[in-house]
Amino acid sequence: MQLTSAQSSLVVMAIYLSFALLELACTRLFAKDEQTRHDGILEVVSTLMLLVVTQPLILFTVGAIGQALVPQYANALAGIPFLAALALFLVFEDMMQYWWHRASHSFSWLYNLHRAHHNARYM
Numbered sequence: 001m002q003l004t005s006a007q008s009s010l011v012v013m014a015i016y017l018s019f020a021l022l023e024l025a026c027t028r029l030f031a032k033d034e035q036t037r038h039d040g041i042l043e044v045v046s047t048l049m050l051l052v053v054t055q056p057l058i059l060f061t062v063g064a065i066g067q068a069l070v071p072q073y074a075n076a077l078a079g080i081p082f083l084a085a086l087a088l089f090l091v092f093e094d095m096m097q098y099w100w101h102r103a104s105h106s107f108s109w110l111y112n113l114h115r116a117h118h119n120a121r122y123m
Ligand SMILES: [Zn+2]
Pocket: 101, 104, 105, 114, 117, 118
């Protein structure tokens, strides 16, 4: 099965939404001990910033860099099976989250953007 770009994007969004709903259903996301209303607002704003600004910026930047440096590899993975694409997505997305978070704690200018995430008392 080969998906179009739009279908792949919908699958990615569905996966993200599924994990978000699982986290909402299975954790006390907005009802942690010592959590304030401000913490909840910060969580929502941070999530929206991640989805609307940070991740699209990273994806378009990486796409532009890839197109500039190695244009011959454009669509190199377009024909792989859906399950392989899903597995690659989950691994690379998780790695991106890990390295982004680690960089946010390693570079002071990034930590200044990230530290609000750790200001809550429950953290
Ligand atoms: Zn952190």
